[in-house]
Amino acid sequence: MNASAPVLELKDIKKNFDAVVAIENFSLEIYPGEIVALVGDNGAGKSTLIKIISGVYAPSSGTITIEGDTVAMSSATMARSHGIEVVYQDLALADQQTVYMNMFLGRELTNGIGLLDRKTMIAETEKLVQELDVRIPSAHATIKDLSGGQRQGVAIARATRWAKKLILLDEPTAALGVAETAKVEAIVQSLKSRNIGVLIISHSLDQVFKLSDRICVLRRGKQIGIRKTSETDKNEIVSMITGVQ
Template identity: 45%
Template structure:
């Protein structure tokens, strides 16, 4: 893998009024890797994601995409760069089918008329390329899908647009064991396709199972961004709850433990 991260946030600052939510946070995501973003409630995970997506403007710091500094003011800007966010409350319309949802807002038309068959074919191809075989028909209404299937559709929707970075916000939060495994294997396949996947999760087991690199936020600061191979579950929990690791010499800890 190349050393240059496709997405890099440097010294990101974000405050709401007097509250500093992000204090000089560094974050990197490599193409072809799953980068987990973990942290306790209120650590700033969601804020960081919203800074990445352009929902929030950053107060300070640098936003680098493929090594170039970029300005992202809105989700549209992020999409234009090739960054797609899959939110926790899935952005799907129950009354539309899978194809209609995957192309929502970016429908293909020939002249005035929607090009249904070409969209249907592209949706099928995308799902096939992700080895998704859990949906029976791409013309199913999303309302009839299970939680795992809905997550799959939401992720496939992000992939459809040839995006390079996919941010997944708690994709397994509401899923059962089998469906979680299914979604995690899809997450893995995304990275294997060469995408940079950012996975936000509360679930340590999931993170350790699928991530290549783990970034730990602690009270608005990046406690560490470490290689998956360098930590075990106990160390990870310690990092999340205290922001530091007793007597550690892990190379990946960038800013050092918070004293």
């Protein structure tokens, strides 16, 4: 993959819900191995934007380009087929199932006679959680028996297993304590070495400055600006979010 080509390019994205403009003229490029943070107050349009990228909503106008090809992202299935995975706040894990079954939920591997290939799924799960340092008892553990941080780790590991180009993270540590947050942040940082682009929504500016390469600010559906994380500070970002100098 050409590192200079963005995995995702949004150009002049607009989204209306009847008379309400939710997103106005939004443009952004995300590159392989880059973490971009999307910040803004509640109602700024962050979740709407994630849903447009992930195929839940179609944009009212504008273009979505993946590795140079313009795509009409008409469904979540189509987004996944383009190598885009999302980790939502509610994680979408099956509580009664094991970690390895969740890793392959809806995409289970089967053997030559059509039976579940549990051995391969377990082996792949164990390899991935080890690589990402997701500390769980085993691939056989049931999701409901895991802590919040472990569940979040499993959800990110699953996205990593299937994402070829981009992972979208919507408040990945919102419900976690300090230690578990640090663990999940380490997992997110490790995605850079896999050359996957990451777009993260976070209310924590500490987290944003720790993880991101660039910060994109939204206010009431308008894109206020994009800053390189190394060239800005919290005061500037706060004033961009709030509109107060």
